Amino acid sequence: MISLRRRGIRSRLALLYAGIFAVGLSIFCAALFHHFQRTQIQAFDTTLYNFAVDISTNLEMDFVGRLFVVNQNVAEAGKLFPFHLGGSFLEIRDSRGRVLLHSRSLKERNLPLDRQVLDRVHKEKAIFQNITTAQLGVNSTSNDLRLLTYWAHHSDWREPLILQIAVPLDLPNQERRDLLLFFAIGIPICLVFAAMAGLWMSKLALSPVHAMTLNAREISGVDNLKTRIQVPEAVDEIRELAETFNGLLERLDNAFTSQERFISNASHQLKTPLTILQGELELLRRKYANEPELNEGLTSVADEIKRLIHLVQDLLLLARLEAGRDTITFERVPLDDVLMKVVARLQKLAKLKNVQIRTQLKADQPGSELDVEVSGDEELIDSMFENFIENAVKYAPADSQVDLQMRSSPSGVEVRVRDYGRGISKDLEAQVFERFKRGVPSDVIPGSGLGLSIAAEIARLHNVKIDLKSEGQGLGTTVTLRFPPILPV
Amino acid sequence: MRVLVIEDEKKALGFIRKGLTEAGYVVEAAESASAGLTLSANSEFDLIVLDVMLPDGNGMDVARQLRNEGFKGFILMLTALDSTRDKVRGLDSGADDYLSKPFEFDELLARIRALLRRKEGGRTRLGYEDLQMDLIQRRVNRCGQDITLTQKEFSLLEYFLRNANRPLTRTEIGENVWDVHFDNESNVIDVYVRHLRKKIDEPFPTRLLHTVTGYGYVLKRAHQ
Numbered sequence: 001m002i003s004l005r006r007r008g009i010r011s012r013l014a015l016l017y018a019g020i021f022a023v024g025l026s027i028f029c030a031a032l033f034h035h036f037q038r039t040q041i042q043a044f045d046t047t048l049y050n051f052a053v054d055i056s057t058n059l060e061m062d063f064v065g066r067l068f069v070v071n072q073n074v075a076e077a078g079k080l081f082p083f084h085l086g087g088s089f090l091e092i093r094d095s096r097g098r099v100l101l102h103s104r105s106l107k108e109r110n111l112p113l114d115r116q117v118l119d120r121v122h123k124e125k126a127i128f129q130n131i132t133t134a135q136l137g138v139n140s141t142s143n144d145l146r147l148l149t150y151w152a153h154h155s156d157w158r159e160p161l162i163l164q165i166a167v168p169l170d171l172p173n174q175e176r177r178d179l180l181l182f183f184a185i186g187i188p189i190c191l192v193f194a195a196m197a198g199l200w201m202s203k204l205a206l207s208p209v210h211a212m213t214l215n216a217r218e219i220s221g222v223d224n225l226k227t228r229i230q231v232p233e234a235v236d237e238i239r240e241l242a243e244t245f246n247g248l249l250e251r252l253d254n255a256f257t258s259q260e261r262f263i264s265n266a267s268h269q270l271k272t273p274l275t276i277l278q279g280e281l282e283l284l285r286r287k288y289a290n291e292p293e294l295n296e297g298l299t300s301v302a303d304e305i306k307r308l309i310h311l312v313q314d315l316l317l318l319a320r321l322e323a324g325r326d327t328i329t330f331e332r333v334p335l336d337d338v339l340m341k342v343v344a345r346l347q348k349l350a351k352l353k354n355v356q357i358r359t360q361l362k363a364d365q366p367g368s369e370l371d372v373e374v375s376g377d378e379e380l381i382d383s384m385f386e387n388f389i390e391n392a393v394k395y396a397p398a399d400s401q402v403d404l405q406m407r408s409s410p411s412g413v414e415v416r417v418r419d420y421g422r423g424i425s426k427d428l429e430a431q432v433f434e435r436f437k438r439g440v441p442s443d444v445i446p447g448s449g450l451g452l453s454i455a456a457e458i459a460r461l462h463n464v465k466i467d468l469k470s471e472g473q474g475l476g477t478t479v480t481l482r483f484p485p486i487l488p489v
Numbered sequence: 490m491r492v493l494v495i496e497d498e499k500k501a502l503g504f505i506r507k508g509l510t511e512a513g514y515v516v517e518a519a520e521s522a523s524a525g526l527t528l529s530a531n532s533e534f535d536l537i538v539l540d541v542m543l544p545d546g547n548g549m550d551v552a553r554q555l556r557n558e559g560f561k562g563f564i565l566m567l568t569a570l571d572s573t574r575d576k577v578r579g580l581d582s583g584a585d586d587y588l589s590k591p592f593e594f595d596e597l598l599a600r601i602r603a604l605l606r607r608k609e610g611g612r613t614r615l616g617y618e619d620l621q622m623d624l625i626q627r628r629v630n631r632c633g634q635d636i637t638l639t640q641k642e643f644s645l646l647e648y649f650l651r652n653a654n655r656p657l658t659r660t661e662i663g664e665n666v667w668d669v670h671f672d673n674e675s676n677v678i679d680v681y682v683r684h685l686r687k688k689i690d691e692p693f694p695t696r697l698l699h700t701v702t703g704y705g706y707v708l709k710r711a712h713q
Binding site for chain 1: 498501504507508570574590591592594595640668669670671674675677683684687
């Protein structure tokens with residue numbers, strides 16, 4: 001049953017169809033066979049009865065009761081024997097059942113005549129029975145024989161006679177075997193046809209569904225969400241499916257649109273005041289550059305604003321990421337360019353602690369160091385790099401290094417970020433990608449705790465594998481990002 | 490230098506105007522798309538700083554309209570949206586550069602300087618010996634043979650061409666081409682120079698890019 005369930009709706013429908021057809025056909029054939037058998041035996045009995053009558057008309061009896069067959073060759077009288085005479089047996093008895101004479105083929109044997117039949121025969125005139133040659137102890141062309149016990153009486157006879165004829169059933173048996181053979185060959189052929197027809201019909205019935213699937217497959221990505229599936233004219237299940245699907249698309253589209261609108265509104269509403277604050281502060285700081293006390297206060301405020309800006313950007317990015325893979329436009333991105341841009345941005349931060357950012361481009365095959373294109377969203381990859389490298393710089397002790405390595409290989413690009421900081425304890429390793437999770441209080445090392453969870457989400461969307469390995473307490477951390485190879489278009 | 494700032498947020502407009510004025514630019518301001526378009530139609534500007542979200546229209550439409558009306562100066566777009574798609578849309582509509590809010594004022598000034606430098610730089614073609622570079626179409630050929638370069642390779646070669654015959658230190662190259670101060674253990678510049686050589690030197694009889702041991706690289710004629 002499980003294997004049938006796995007087999008797919010088309011073959012299941014075809015099997016079901018063939019199954020129903022097989023049951024129907026079998027019942028029909030059985031009924032046909034039964035009916036055939038009945039009419040066949042009736043026709044056979046009628047013929048046998050006529051034969052008996054014919055024979056009886058050719059019998060004559062003299063007044064002492066001796067019998068004469070008037071015409072030895074009944075066939076000559078215009079009658080054709082319907083049976084194979086060689087295998088037929090004839091016996092004539094008197095009305096009390098005593099054998100008067102019988103055919104030579106019977107030798108010393110007699111055709112059976114029991115008490116019950118003898119009692120009934122003078123009323124019923126003809127009684128049909130099935131006997132076997134084994135019962136009789138003689139040979140014939142068929143093992144099954146049809147025995148007719150006939151009550152013959154003529155007005156000029158002294159007494160009635162009992163005429164017994166047994167003929168082999170080889171012809172009807174043959175006919176039945178032929179019919180069964182016909183069924184045995186015909187039914188499987190019919191079933192094969194039925195299964196094929198079922199397969200074809202299920203394909204035909206499912207073709208609108210298949211067409212709809214193809215249609216739906218084209219609708220991917222945000223830009224396509226406005227397209228709808230064609231609704232067929234006929235009011236049926238397919239139309240229902242199409243309408244349901246379109247309703248779903250509508251809701252999805254609305255969700256995306258409102259998500260996008262939210263991000264855009266929130267961006268504007270949150271970022272505009274921050275822009276003004278930051279701008280005004282910067283102007284003030286320039287103006288009062290030579291008043292140390294005021295400047296110190298302004299710098300502190302500016303730092304807090306920067307933190308707020310970072311948090312807002314992280315939250316908005318997270319909102320964008322939540323919208324999922326479909327909202328991202330995948331393009332070819334040269335990874336080394338992105339990495340260098342991030343390094344350029346983070347240099348200032350690194351310089352403050354005198355941390356050297358060392359960058360190595362490597363390749364498994366010499367000369368392919370710059371084959372570092374991946375498929376993705378540059379903005380997001382940039383943000384992912386920034387998060388990891390910024391983290392490394394933040395956790396690196398003063399006057400140390402952060403090593404960046406980009407290695408191109410046929411199995412994809414690998415980016416490694418290594419710092420020589422405090423490292424990550426084993427129990428924290430599993431949690432670093434959780435939101436707002438931090439290894440160190442934010443007054444020691446600033447940050448919102450969103451960075452790595454965003455980076456992890458971006459990595460997931462780009463099928464990038466993150467491998468985070470602490471080199472041991474106080475020996476630093478290595479983060480390895482493995483990009484999947486770009487698929488040839 | 491005349492700069493027009495189109496920004497509906499009064500306070501943002503205020504500090505941008507103040508900051509730009511302090512930096513020595515002549516600043517006009519408009520608080521709506523229509524006011525901005527009227528101002529730009531009536532007087533000449535070298536640069537327009539344009540906010541994307543305006544009360545009476547979209548900054549991208551304004552940029553498009555400005556270009557249609559034959560505005561030849563630079564357009565720098567400011568926006569709170571920072572996805573790549575938004576940036577591409579902004580640049581496609583006719584903007585020359587794109588800065589997302591919130592920004593540091595120094596960055597705004599640096600971008601404006603860079604844009605105006607583009608105008609002063611003036612040269613659209615660079616060449617050395619049989620090597621030619623078209624800065625507009627971003628094409629390079631040597632001995633009449635086209636050479637395909639990536640964006641970064643192009644920038645690196647451009648820097649070499651602008652400073653032909655002068656030995657350049659790694660620090661100079663890093664800061665000018667990548668904006669990064671590479672330390673001695675980084676091999677980014679060497680990898681790029683190696684790739685550039687493979688493309689512009691190896692297929693040709695004479696070499697142009699030479700290593701200056703312990704110093705850096707130089708673009709010059711082979712026997713000098």
